[in-house]
Amino acid sequence: MNYWLVKSEPFEYSYDDxxxxxxxxxxxxxxxxxxxxxxxxxxxxxxxxxxxRKGLEVVGIAKVVRDAYPDPTADKGDWSVVDLVPYRRLTKPVSLQDIKSTPALADIALVRIGRLSVMPMTKPAFDLILDMAQTEM
Known part of the structure; x- marks a missing residue:
């Protein structure tokens, strides 16, 4: 199993959605x-x-239910999508500020490459964010 982080502007598509x-x-x-x-x-x-953009926090966990396939919304180019389902809402959202102030998370892509919208996570970093969120799997 691998671990990831995706970013979305909540006024465009939120975890509630x-x-x-x-x-x-x-x-x-x-x-x-x-x-x-x-x-x-x-x-x-x-x-x-x-x-x-608004909130700047990790709010939930999703699960991949379909491997990558061609993006049907792409007019041109070679783009891909995956299908996600909600898995668990975090007990307590974890803010970007809290992530940045945690030395063990200083090297994650969310901190280093802020504009990237889909990024890999290590299991230790993923687990630490869940601990910060007071959320058990």
Whole structure:
């Protein structure tokens, strides 16, 4: 199993929306590095859901239920999507400020490459964020 983090602006698509819909196609990614990460995702992988721009916090966990396939919303280019379902809402959201002030998380992509919308996470970093969120798996 691998671990990931995806970012979404909550006024565009929030974790609440994912919970209401029950499943989503994670589409619209138009950055090559993020696309490549989508292509590495596998069914069963767990994904931290981060609200960007407004909130700036990790709020939930999603699960990959379909491996990468061509993005049907792409007019041109070679883009990919995966399907996600809600897995668990965090007991306590974890803010970007808290993440940045935690030395063990200083090297995660969320801190180092702020504009990347899909990024890998190590299991220790994933678990630490869950601990900070007071959330058990």
């Amino acid at each position: 994912l919970e209401k819909e029950g499943k989503t196609m994670w589409e619209g990614v138009r950055n090559y590095a993020a696309r490549n990460h989508l292509r590495e995702m596998r069914v069963g992988d767990l994904v931290l859901f981060y609200h960007s």
